[in-house]
Amino acid sequence: SASATRSSLAHASGIAAVTIVGSGIMGAGIAQVSAHHGKDVRLVDLSEENLARGKAAIEGSLKRVLKKEADVDAAVADVMARITFTSSMEEALKGSDLLVEAVYEDPETKRQIFGVAQQYADDECIFATNTSSLSVNSICNGVRPERFGGLHFFNPVPMLKLVEVIKTDETSDATADALREFAAEVGKEPIVCKDTPGFVVNRLLVPYLQSAVDMMERGDASKEDIDKAMKLGAGMPMGPFELLDVIGLDTAALIINSWVRTHGDTFNATPAIDKLVSDGKFGRKNGEGFYKY
Numbered sequence: 492s493a494s495a496t497r498s499s500l501a502h503a504s505g506i507a508a509v510t511i512v513g514s515g516i517m518g519a520g521i522a523q524v525s526a527h528h529g530k531d532v533r534l535v536d537l538s539e540e541n542l543a544r545g546k547a548a549i550e551g552s553l554k555r556v557l558k559k560e561a562d563v564d565a566a567v568a569d570v571m572a573r574i575t576f577t578s579s580m581e582e583a584l585k586g587s588d589l590l591v592e593a594v595y596e597d598p599e600t601k602r603q604i605f606g607v608a609q610q611y612a613d614d615e616c617i618f619a620t621n622t623s624s625l626s627v628n629s630i631c632n633g634v635r636p637e638r639f640g641g642l643h644f645f646n647p648v649p650m651l652k653l654v655e656v657i658k659t660d661e662t663s664d665a666t667a668d669a670l671r672e673f674a675a676e677v678g679k680e681p682i683v684c685k686d687t688p689g690f691v692v693n694r695l696l697v698p699y700l701q702s703a704v705d706m707m708e709r710g711d712a713s714k715e716d717i718d719k720a721m722k723l724g725a726g727m728p729m730g731p732f733e734l735l736d737v738i739g740l741d742t743a744a745l746i747i748n749s750w751v752r753t754h755g756d757t758f759n760a761t762p763a764i765d766k767l768v769s770d771g772k773f774g775r776k777n778g779e780g781f782y783k784y
């Protein structure tokens with residue numbers, strides 16, 4: 492049924508087919524909203540196991556998003572039919588207008604992916620990274636720099652409206668415009684920003700989360716009371732500890748520690764988060780972080 496697809500099938504961005512590399516939380520979410528809004532989606536990961544996990548996550552989330560449809564299963568199937576799951580970059584990039592890389596935050600892995608993609612993608616294909624913490628320019632590394640930018644979604648992707656479009660010094664206006672247009676077509680509100688650490692949201696949000704952890708460590712208040720305070724006193728949907736558990740403490744630690752290395756004047760370490768990570772407590776994704784799930 493056409494009803495499950497919210498937008499008209501217009502592709503003013505020039506982007507009808509999108510390849511997403513990485514079927515984790517972010518990649519699956521980006522694939523989901525793209526397919527939901529009529530894009531031809533190819534989701535790439537290394538193993539069948541990863542792809543199956545991504546597929547299950549998309550189906551589960553679509554069931555929630557489409558729960559008011561008369562025939563939920565049919566509406567979900569309609570969106571799923573627009574997603575191809577594959578481990579072949581060559582197959583995934585055939586006729587693709589946009590590549591969104593959404594693998595874990597390792598610069599060398601990301602650069603390798605774009606190096607491989609460069610062999611298979613059409614010349615016109617735009618390359619974008621969903622990095623949260625790395626410099627977009629360092630990931631680009633000279634690969635089609637005018638047609639390379641950041642396209643940063645927020646977790647959970649189906650719920651959060653924002654997309655940061657990151658322009659490096661070399662990203663062309665036409666590329667930034669197409670990325671903005673694409674974000675709008677998949678139901679999001681884009682903003683444009685420069686390639687600075689944390690872009691806009693994380694540059695402001697991460698120091699706030701770190702301050703909350705420091706506050707608890709000093710014994711100023713309990714984590715429960717800090718969470719309650721920010722929800723009821725500042726209108727946040729989640730308190731800082733609840734949010735850290737959603738982001739994933741492993742991911743938070745990776746982000747923070749990479750900034751401590753590259754921008755130590757601006758960002759401090761958070762040993763309490765590192766300790767939880769070394770104890771294997773990653774947050775909601777594995778059942779325990781600051782809280783138990």
Ligand code: CAA
Nearest residue numbers: 552553555556623644645646647649650693728729734738
């Ligand atoms: N998929 C589909 N639907 C979802 C969903 C998902 N993953 N999560 C929530 N929903 C929808 C459902 O309709 C759900 O209703 P059902 O449970 O009946 O399905 C409804 O939202 C309400 O959800 P909840 O009752 O679970 O909780 P909520 O009202 O608090 O909303 C939330 C959940 C949208 C996540 C909200 O709490 C929120 O916005 N939290 C803050 C998230 C945030 O700040 N994220 C940014 C993280 S930083 C980041 O991503 C950047 C980075 O680089 C690290």
